[in-house]
Amino acid sequence: xxxxxxxxxxxxxxxxxxxxxxxxxxxxxxxxxxxxxxxxxxxxxxxxxxxxxxxxxxxxxxxxxxxxxxxxxxxxxxxxxxxxxxxxxxxxxxxxxxxxxxxxxxxxxxxxxxxxxxxxxxxxxxxxxxxxxxx
Amino acid sequence: xxxxxxxxxxxxxxxxxxxxxxxxxxxxxxxxxxxxxxxxxxxxxxxxxxxxxxxxxxxxxxxxxxxxxxxxxxxxxxxxxxxxxxxxxxxxxxxxxxxxxxxxxxxxxxxxxxxxxxxxxxxxxxxxxxxxxxxxxxxxxxxxxxxxxxxxxxxxxxxxxxxxxxxxxxxxxxxxxxxxxxxxxxxxxxxxxxxxxxxxxxxxxxxxxxxxxxxxxxxxxxxxxxxxxxxxxxxxxxxxxxxxxxxxxxxxxxxxxxxxxxxxxxxxxxxxxxxxxxxxxxxxxxxxxxxxxx
Numbered sequence: 001x002x003x004x005x006x007x008x009x010x011x012x013x014x015x016x017x018x019x020x021x022x023x024x025x026x027x028x029x030x031x032x033x034x035x036x037x038x039x040x041x042x043x044x045x046x047x048x049x050x051x052x053x054x055x056x057x058x059x060x061x062x063x064x065x066x067x068x069x070x071x072x073x074x075x076x077x078x079x080x081x082x083x084x085x086x087x088x089x090x091x092x093x094x095x096x097x098x099x100x101x102x103x104x105x106x107x108x109x110x111x112x113x114x115x116x117x118x119x120x121x122x123x124x125x126x127x128x129x130x131x132x133x134x135x
Numbered sequence: 136x137x138x139x140x141x142x143x144x145x146x147x148x149x150x151x152x153x154x155x156x157x158x159x160x161x162x163x164x165x166x167x168x169x170x171x172x173x174x175x176x177x178x179x180x181x182x183x184x185x186x187x188x189x190x191x192x193x194x195x196x197x198x199x200x201x202x203x204x205x206x207x208x209x210x211x212x213x214x215x216x217x218x219x220x221x222x223x224x225x226x227x228x229x230x231x232x233x234x235x236x237x238x239x240x241x242x243x244x245x246x247x248x249x250x251x252x253x254x255x256x257x258x259x260x261x262x263x264x265x266x267x268x269x270x271x272x273x274x275x276x277x278x279x280x281x282x283x284x285x286x287x288x289x290x291x292x293x294x295x296x297x298x299x300x301x302x303x304x305x306x307x308x309x310x311x312x313x314x315x316x317x318x319x320x321x322x323x324x325x326x327x328x329x330x331x332x333x334x335x336x337x338x339x340x341x342x343x344x345x346x347x348x349x350x351x352x353x354x355x356x357x358x359x360x361x362x363x364x365x366x367x368x369x370x371x372x373x374x375x376x377x378x379x380x381x382x383x384x385x386x387x388x389x390x391x392x393x394x395x396x397x398x399x400x401x402x403x404x405x406x407x408x409x410x411x412x413x414x415x416x417x418x419x420x421x422x423x424x425x426x427x428x429x
Contacts, residue, residue: 008179010179010180010183011180011286012177012180012181012286012289012367012368012371013173013176013177013180013285013286014173014176014177015176015179015180028351029351029352030351030352033351040349041347041348041349042348042349042350042351043187043190043191043348043349043350043351043357044350044351044352044357045351045352045356045357045360045361068364069187069357069360069361069364071183071186071187078183080180080183080184080187082286082364083286113301
Protein backbone atom coordinates (compact mmCIF):
# COMPACT_ATOMS: atom_id res chain seq x y z
CA UNK A 1 0.00 0.00 0.00
CA UNK A 2 1.34 3.38 -0.94
CA UNK A 3 1.47 5.76 1.98
CA UNK A 4 -0.10 9.12 1.51
CA UNK A 5 1.04 12.46 2.77
CA UNK A 6 -1.47 14.69 4.49
CA UNK A 7 -0.92 18.09 3.01
CA UNK A 8 -2.46 21.28 4.31
CA UNK A 9 -2.01 24.75 2.90
CA UNK A 10 -3.16 27.49 5.24
CA UNK A 11 -3.20 31.24 4.77
CA UNK A 12 -3.96 33.66 7.61
CA UNK A 13 -7.41 34.14 6.19
CA UNK A 14 -8.46 30.56 5.62
CA UNK A 15 -7.56 26.92 5.04
CA UNK A 16 -6.88 26.80 1.33
CA UNK A 17 -6.22 23.16 0.69
CA UNK A 18 -6.29 19.95 2.63
CA UNK A 19 -5.62 16.75 0.77
CA UNK A 20 -3.98 13.33 0.80
CA UNK A 21 -1.22 13.31 -1.79
CA UNK A 22 1.94 11.45 -2.81
CA UNK A 23 4.47 14.24 -2.79
CA UNK A 24 4.74 17.99 -2.46
CA UNK A 25 7.61 20.13 -3.72
CA UNK A 26 8.17 23.16 -1.51
CA UNK A 27 10.15 26.26 -2.51
CA UNK A 28 12.36 26.58 0.58
CA UNK A 29 14.64 29.56 1.14
CA UNK A 30 17.60 27.21 0.91
CA UNK A 31 16.37 25.45 -2.19
CA UNK A 32 13.31 23.54 -3.24
CA UNK A 33 12.67 20.29 -1.45
CA UNK A 34 10.26 17.46 -1.99
CA UNK A 35 8.28 16.03 0.89
CA UNK A 36 7.24 12.40 0.75
CA UNK A 37 5.29 10.45 3.35
CA UNK A 38 7.53 9.67 6.33
CA UNK A 39 9.73 12.75 5.87
CA UNK A 40 11.77 13.72 8.93
CA UNK A 41 10.19 16.43 11.06
CA UNK A 42 11.32 19.75 9.64
CA UNK A 43 10.60 23.40 9.94
CA UNK A 44 11.67 25.50 6.97
CA UNK A 45 11.00 28.98 5.76
CA UNK A 46 9.84 29.34 2.19
CA UNK A 47 10.38 31.97 -0.44
CA UNK A 48 7.96 33.21 -3.09
CA UNK A 49 7.50 30.43 -5.57
CA UNK A 50 5.35 27.58 -6.66
CA UNK A 51 4.26 24.58 -4.63
CA UNK A 52 3.83 21.50 -6.76
CA UNK A 53 1.52 18.79 -5.57
CA UNK A 54 1.96 15.29 -7.01
CA UNK A 55 -0.51 12.49 -6.79
CA UNK A 56 -0.58 9.16 -8.63
CA UNK A 57 2.71 10.11 -10.24
CA UNK A 58 1.41 13.27 -11.87
CA UNK A 59 1.49 16.90 -10.84
CA UNK A 60 -2.11 17.60 -9.88
CA UNK A 61 -1.93 21.06 -8.49
CA UNK A 62 0.35 24.03 -8.72
CA UNK A 63 -0.05 26.83 -6.23
CA UNK A 64 1.70 30.11 -5.83
CA UNK A 65 2.90 31.14 -2.34
CA UNK A 66 4.34 34.45 -1.32
CA UNK A 67 6.32 33.31 1.65
CA UNK A 68 5.76 31.77 5.02
CA UNK A 69 7.00 28.49 6.37
CA UNK A 70 6.52 24.76 6.09
CA UNK A 71 6.23 22.35 8.96
CA UNK A 72 6.69 18.62 8.50
CA UNK A 73 5.51 16.39 11.32
CA UNK A 74 4.85 12.66 11.35
CA UNK A 75 1.21 13.62 10.82
CA UNK A 76 1.92 15.37 7.55
CA UNK A 77 3.00 18.58 5.90
CA UNK A 78 1.55 21.95 6.79
CA UNK A 79 2.42 25.08 4.87
CA UNK A 80 1.61 28.36 6.50
CA UNK A 81 1.69 30.88 3.68
CA UNK A 82 1.23 34.60 3.93
CA UNK A 83 -0.53 34.55 0.64
CA UNK A 84 -1.34 31.63 -1.58
CA UNK A 85 -3.49 30.89 -4.58
CA UNK A 86 -3.75 28.39 -7.40
CA UNK A 87 -1.49 29.36 -10.27
CA UNK A 88 -4.41 29.19 -12.65
CA UNK A 89 -6.25 31.94 -10.77
CA UNK A 90 -3.38 34.38 -10.85
CA UNK A 91 -3.94 37.63 -12.57
CA UNK A 92 -0.80 38.89 -14.26
CA UNK A 93 -2.06 42.45 -14.57
CA UNK A 94 -2.69 42.88 -10.87
CA UNK A 95 0.84 41.76 -10.03
CA UNK A 96 2.26 44.09 -12.64
CA UNK A 97 0.37 46.91 -10.97
CA UNK A 98 1.76 45.89 -7.59
CA UNK A 99 5.27 45.76 -8.99
CA UNK A 100 4.87 49.25 -10.43
CA UNK A 101 3.70 50.48 -7.04
CA UNK A 102 6.62 48.77 -5.32
CA UNK A 103 9.12 50.27 -7.73
CA UNK A 104 7.66 53.67 -7.08
CA UNK A 105 8.13 53.05 -3.36
CA UNK A 106 11.80 52.33 -4.03
CA UNK A 107 12.16 55.70 -5.74
CA UNK A 108 10.20 57.56 -3.08
CA UNK A 109 11.92 55.92 -0.12
CA UNK A 110 13.22 58.55 2.29
CA UNK A 111 15.93 56.58 4.04
CA UNK A 112 17.98 53.47 3.54
CA UNK A 113 15.89 51.09 5.63
CA UNK A 114 12.72 52.09 3.83
CA UNK A 115 14.45 51.71 0.49
CA UNK A 116 15.83 48.30 1.35
CA UNK A 117 12.37 47.18 2.41
CA UNK A 118 10.72 48.47 -0.75
CA UNK A 119 13.42 46.87 -2.88
CA UNK A 120 12.87 43.57 -1.18
CA UNK A 121 9.16 43.58 -1.95
CA UNK A 122 9.80 44.70 -5.52
CA UNK A 123 12.27 41.85 -5.89
CA UNK A 124 9.67 39.39 -4.62
CA UNK A 125 7.14 40.64 -7.12
CA UNK A 126 9.65 40.44 -9.95
CA UNK A 127 10.18 36.80 -9.07
CA UNK A 128 6.46 36.24 -9.10
CA UNK A 129 6.17 37.67 -12.58
CA UNK A 130 9.10 35.60 -13.72
CA UNK A 131 7.36 32.47 -12.50
CA UNK A 132 4.17 33.53 -14.17
CA UNK A 133 6.02 34.19 -17.39
CA UNK A 134 7.21 30.58 -17.46
CA UNK A 135 3.73 29.21 -17.38
CA UNK B 136 -49.58 69.55 28.64
CA UNK B 137 -48.43 68.99 25.10
CA UNK B 138 -51.09 69.48 22.48
CA UNK B 139 -52.51 66.56 20.54
CA UNK B 140 -50.61 67.59 17.45
CA UNK B 141 -47.29 67.70 19.29
CA UNK B 142 -47.87 64.22 20.62
CA UNK B 143 -48.70 62.93 17.19
CA UNK B 144 -45.50 64.38 15.78
CA UNK B 145 -43.44 62.84 18.55
CA UNK B 146 -44.96 59.42 18.10
CA UNK B 147 -44.20 59.60 14.42
CA UNK B 148 -40.57 60.55 14.99
CA UNK B 149 -40.01 57.80 17.54
CA UNK B 150 -41.52 55.34 15.09
CA UNK B 151 -39.07 56.30 12.37
CA UNK B 152 -36.19 56.06 14.85
CA UNK B 153 -37.35 52.58 15.70
CA UNK B 154 -37.32 51.65 12.04
CA UNK B 155 -33.74 52.81 11.74
CA UNK B 156 -32.52 50.95 14.82
CA UNK B 157 -34.30 47.84 13.65
CA UNK B 158 -32.60 48.04 10.26
CA UNK B 159 -29.21 48.62 11.92
CA UNK B 160 -29.76 45.62 14.11
CA UNK B 161 -30.42 43.41 11.14
CA UNK B 162 -27.42 44.75 9.25
CA UNK B 163 -25.24 44.12 12.30
CA UNK B 164 -26.60 40.59 12.59
CA UNK B 165 -25.62 39.71 9.04
CA UNK B 166 -22.23 41.40 9.39
CA UNK B 167 -21.71 39.52 12.62
CA UNK B 168 -22.19 36.24 10.86
CA UNK B 169 -19.63 37.17 8.25
CA UNK B 170 -17.17 38.41 10.85
CA UNK B 171 -17.56 35.22 12.83
CA UNK B 172 -16.93 33.16 9.72
CA UNK B 173 -13.70 34.94 8.92
CA UNK B 174 -12.60 34.69 12.55
CA UNK B 175 -13.16 30.97 12.40
CA UNK B 176 -11.42 30.63 9.04
CA UNK B 177 -8.35 32.32 10.51
CA UNK B 178 -8.14 29.93 13.42
CA UNK B 179 -6.19 27.03 11.80
CA UNK B 180 -3.32 29.30 10.82
CA UNK B 181 -3.03 30.87 14.26
CA UNK B 182 -3.21 27.47 15.90
CA UNK B 183 -0.38 26.01 13.87
CA UNK B 184 1.67 29.15 14.19
CA UNK B 185 1.33 28.95 17.97
CA UNK B 186 2.42 25.35 17.91
CA UNK B 187 5.55 25.96 15.87
CA UNK B 188 6.46 29.07 17.83
CA UNK B 189 5.96 27.23 21.10
CA UNK B 190 8.31 24.48 19.92
CA UNK B 191 10.92 26.94 18.73
CA UNK B 192 10.86 29.26 21.71
CA UNK B 193 11.11 26.35 24.11
CA UNK B 194 14.33 25.35 22.36
CA UNK B 195 15.66 28.89 22.24
CA UNK B 196 14.78 29.98 25.76
CA UNK B 197 17.79 31.09 27.70
CA UNK B 198 20.08 31.16 24.70
CA UNK B 199 21.99 34.31 24.09
CA UNK B 200 21.26 34.60 20.41
CA UNK B 201 17.52 34.49 20.97
CA UNK B 202 15.83 37.24 18.94
CA UNK B 203 14.88 40.40 20.77
CA UNK B 204 11.26 40.09 19.74
CA UNK B 205 11.11 37.00 21.91
CA UNK B 206 13.16 38.06 24.89
CA UNK B 207 12.38 41.76 24.81
CA UNK B 208 14.94 44.43 25.52
CA UNK B 209 15.47 43.23 29.02
CA UNK B 210 13.81 46.30 30.44
CA UNK B 211 10.20 47.19 30.99
CA UNK B 212 10.49 50.93 31.18
CA UNK B 213 8.49 52.03 28.15
CA UNK B 214 5.18 50.36 27.40
CA UNK B 215 3.42 50.50 24.08
CA UNK B 216 -0.33 50.03 24.24
CA UNK B 217 -2.01 49.19 20.97
CA UNK B 218 -5.65 50.05 21.48
CA UNK B 219 -7.96 48.55 18.90
CA UNK B 220 -11.43 50.00 18.65
CA UNK B 221 -14.11 50.47 16.06
CA UNK B 222 -14.39 53.17 13.45
CA UNK B 223 -17.99 53.85 14.25
CA UNK B 224 -20.09 54.32 17.32
CA UNK B 225 -23.62 53.17 18.10
CA UNK B 226 -22.38 49.86 19.36
CA UNK B 227 -23.16 50.06 23.02
CA UNK B 228 -20.30 49.91 25.47
CA UNK B 229 -17.95 48.24 22.98
CA UNK B 230 -15.56 51.12 22.43
CA UNK B 231 -15.79 52.54 25.91
CA UNK B 232 -15.07 49.25 27.63
CA UNK B 233 -11.87 48.75 25.63
CA UNK B 234 -10.88 52.33 26.26
CA UNK B 235 -11.62 51.96 29.96
CA UNK B 236 -9.34 48.95 30.22
CA UNK B 237 -6.58 50.74 28.32
CA UNK B 238 -6.99 53.83 30.46
CA UNK B 239 -6.82 52.01 33.77
CA UNK B 240 -3.74 50.14 32.55
CA UNK B 241 -2.14 53.40 31.46
CA UNK B 242 -2.78 55.02 34.83
CA UNK B 243 -1.47 51.97 36.66
CA UNK B 244 1.72 52.00 34.58
CA UNK B 245 2.19 55.71 35.07
CA UNK B 246 1.74 55.28 38.80
CA UNK B 247 4.55 52.73 38.74
CA UNK B 248 6.72 55.35 37.12
CA UNK B 249 6.80 53.72 33.68
CA UNK B 250 6.56 55.51 30.41
CA UNK B 251 3.51 54.90 28.22
CA UNK B 252 3.00 55.25 24.51
CA UNK B 253 -0.32 54.62 22.88
CA UNK B 254 -0.93 53.51 19.32
CA UNK B 255 -4.59 53.76 18.39
CA UNK B 256 -6.11 51.52 15.80
CA UNK B 257 -9.53 52.85 14.93
CA UNK B 258 -10.85 56.34 15.28
CA UNK B 259 -13.16 55.87 18.22
CA UNK B 260 -10.41 54.88 20.60
CA UNK B 261 -8.35 57.90 19.69
CA UNK B 262 -11.31 60.22 20.14
CA UNK B 263 -12.00 58.83 23.58
CA UNK B 264 -8.40 58.73 24.78
CA UNK B 265 -7.41 62.09 23.36
CA UNK B 266 -9.25 63.99 26.05
CA UNK B 267 -7.19 62.94 29.03
CA UNK B 268 -4.32 60.86 27.66
CA UNK B 269 -3.77 62.78 24.44
CA UNK B 270 -0.11 63.46 25.11
CA UNK B 271 0.70 59.75 25.21
CA UNK B 272 -0.83 58.95 21.84
CA UNK B 273 1.96 58.64 19.32
CA UNK B 274 -0.01 57.58 16.28
CA UNK B 275 -3.35 56.48 14.98
CA UNK B 276 -4.02 53.94 12.28
CA UNK B 277 -7.45 54.41 10.82
CA UNK B 278 -9.43 51.62 9.29
CA UNK B 279 -12.01 53.82 7.64
CA UNK B 280 -13.30 52.27 4.46
CA UNK B 281 -12.05 48.79 5.31
CA UNK B 282 -15.06 46.68 4.57
CA UNK B 283 -13.63 43.37 5.43
CA UNK B 284 -10.50 43.00 7.50
CA UNK B 285 -7.77 41.27 5.55
CA UNK B 286 -4.32 40.15 6.52
CA UNK B 287 -2.97 43.27 4.82
CA UNK B 288 -4.62 45.44 7.47
CA UNK B 289 -2.92 43.45 10.19
CA UNK B 290 0.38 43.83 8.34
CA UNK B 291 0.00 47.60 8.31
CA UNK B 292 -0.36 47.66 12.08
CA UNK B 293 2.42 45.13 12.56
CA UNK B 294 4.84 47.06 10.36
CA UNK B 295 4.25 50.15 12.46
CA UNK B 296 4.82 48.27 15.70
CA UNK B 297 7.97 46.58 14.40
CA UNK B 298 9.29 49.88 13.14
CA UNK B 299 8.86 51.38 16.58
CA UNK B 300 10.48 48.36 18.17
CA UNK B 301 13.45 48.57 15.82
CA UNK B 302 13.86 52.21 16.79
CA UNK B 303 13.89 51.12 20.40
CA UNK B 304 10.84 53.21 21.12
CA UNK B 305 9.40 50.76 23.62
CA UNK B 306 10.21 47.67 25.67
CA UNK B 307 6.88 45.96 26.14
CA UNK B 308 3.92 45.92 23.76
CA UNK B 309 0.38 45.02 24.72
CA UNK B 310 -2.65 44.88 22.48
CA UNK B 311 -6.12 45.81 23.68
CA UNK B 312 -9.17 44.39 21.99
CA UNK B 313 -12.52 42.81 22.80
CA UNK B 314 -12.51 39.04 22.83
CA UNK B 315 -15.64 37.70 21.21
CA UNK B 316 -17.53 35.36 23.48
CA UNK B 317 -21.02 35.47 22.10
CA UNK B 318 -23.29 37.95 20.38
CA UNK B 319 -24.21 39.41 23.75
CA UNK B 320 -20.93 39.12 25.57
CA UNK B 321 -17.59 40.64 24.60
CA UNK B 322 -14.71 40.75 27.00
CA UNK B 323 -12.18 43.57 26.74
CA UNK B 324 -8.78 41.92 26.83
CA UNK B 325 -5.17 42.96 27.14
CA UNK B 326 -2.61 40.65 25.55
CA UNK B 327 1.11 41.09 25.74
CA UNK B 328 2.80 40.47 22.39
CA UNK B 329 6.36 41.75 22.86
CA UNK B 330 8.27 40.15 24.46
CA UNK B 331 6.53 36.95 23.65
CA UNK B 332 4.97 35.41 26.73
CA UNK B 333 6.45 31.94 27.03
CA UNK B 334 3.98 29.15 26.49
CA UNK B 335 3.31 26.79 29.35
CA UNK B 336 5.33 23.59 29.38
CA UNK B 337 4.26 21.08 26.73
CA UNK B 338 1.51 23.32 25.55
CA UNK B 339 0.02 21.90 22.38
CA UNK B 340 3.29 21.33 20.59
CA UNK B 341 3.17 18.64 17.97
CA UNK B 342 3.82 15.05 18.88
CA UNK B 343 6.90 14.11 16.97
CA UNK B 344 7.09 10.58 18.28
CA UNK B 345 10.39 11.26 19.98
CA UNK B 346 12.00 12.83 16.93
CA UNK B 347 13.25 16.40 16.86
CA UNK B 348 12.75 18.93 14.14
CA UNK B 349 15.27 19.61 11.42
CA UNK B 350 15.58 23.30 10.92
CA UNK B 351 16.30 24.83 7.59
CA UNK B 352 17.74 27.43 7.80
CA UNK B 353 18.92 27.52 11.40
CA UNK B 354 16.64 27.68 14.40
CA UNK B 355 17.51 31.22 15.32
CA UNK B 356 17.15 32.39 11.74
CA UNK B 357 13.74 30.78 11.41
CA UNK B 358 12.62 32.31 14.64
CA UNK B 359 13.86 35.65 13.41
CA UNK B 360 11.66 35.29 10.34
CA UNK B 361 8.70 33.83 12.17
CA UNK B 362 8.34 36.20 15.09
CA UNK B 363 7.26 39.21 13.02
CA UNK B 364 4.78 36.94 11.28
CA UNK B 365 3.54 35.64 14.57
CA UNK B 366 2.99 39.20 15.70
CA UNK B 367 1.04 39.88 12.51
CA UNK B 368 -1.05 36.80 13.13
CA UNK B 369 -1.78 37.79 16.72
CA UNK B 370 -2.79 41.25 15.60
CA UNK B 371 -4.85 39.83 12.76
CA UNK B 372 -6.63 37.54 15.18
CA UNK B 373 -7.30 40.43 17.53
CA UNK B 374 -8.63 42.57 14.69
CA UNK B 375 -10.98 39.83 13.59
CA UNK B 376 -12.21 39.17 17.12
CA UNK B 377 -12.69 42.87 17.52
CA UNK B 378 -14.72 43.10 14.33
CA UNK B 379 -16.98 40.28 15.43
CA UNK B 380 -17.33 41.80 18.89
CA UNK B 381 -18.19 45.17 17.43
CA UNK B 382 -21.00 43.76 15.36
CA UNK B 383 -22.24 41.70 18.28
CA UNK B 384 -22.23 44.74 20.54
CA UNK B 385 -23.96 46.81 17.91
CA UNK B 386 -26.58 44.15 17.42
CA UNK B 387 -27.52 43.98 21.08
CA UNK B 388 -27.35 47.77 21.45
CA UNK B 389 -29.69 48.23 18.52
CA UNK B 390 -31.97 45.52 19.82
CA UNK B 391 -32.25 47.41 23.09
CA UNK B 392 -32.83 50.67 21.27
CA UNK B 393 -35.62 49.13 19.24
CA UNK B 394 -37.26 47.80 22.38
CA UNK B 395 -36.95 51.15 24.16
CA UNK B 396 -38.46 52.91 21.18
CA UNK B 397 -41.37 50.47 21.31
CA UNK B 398 -41.93 51.23 25.01
CA UNK B 399 -41.79 54.91 24.31
CA UNK B 400 -44.33 54.63 21.52
CA UNK B 401 -46.70 52.75 23.82
CA UNK B 402 -46.35 55.37 26.51
CA UNK B 403 -46.86 58.26 24.14
CA UNK B 404 -49.86 56.60 22.53
CA UNK B 405 -51.44 56.17 25.95
CA UNK B 406 -50.92 59.84 26.77
CA UNK B 407 -52.23 60.78 23.35
CA UNK B 408 -55.42 58.75 23.78
CA UNK B 409 -55.96 60.06 27.29
CA UNK B 410 -55.66 63.68 26.30
CA UNK B 411 -57.93 63.07 23.30
CA UNK B 412 -60.54 61.61 25.68
CA UNK B 413 -60.08 64.51 28.06
CA UNK B 414 -60.61 67.00 25.26
CA UNK B 415 -63.82 65.28 24.15
CA UNK B 416 -65.14 65.09 27.71
CA UNK B 417 -64.34 68.73 28.24
CA UNK B 418 -66.20 69.72 25.08
CA UNK B 419 -69.24 67.65 26.11
CA UNK B 420 -69.33 69.25 29.55
CA UNK B 421 -69.16 72.65 27.94
CA UNK B 422 -72.07 71.88 25.62
CA UNK B 423 -74.20 70.34 28.38
CA UNK B 424 -73.58 73.13 30.84
CA UNK B 425 -74.29 75.64 28.09
CA UNK B 426 -77.63 73.95 27.35
CA UNK B 427 -78.53 73.81 31.07
CA UNK B 428 -77.88 77.48 31.53
CA UNK B 429 -80.54 78.41 29.03
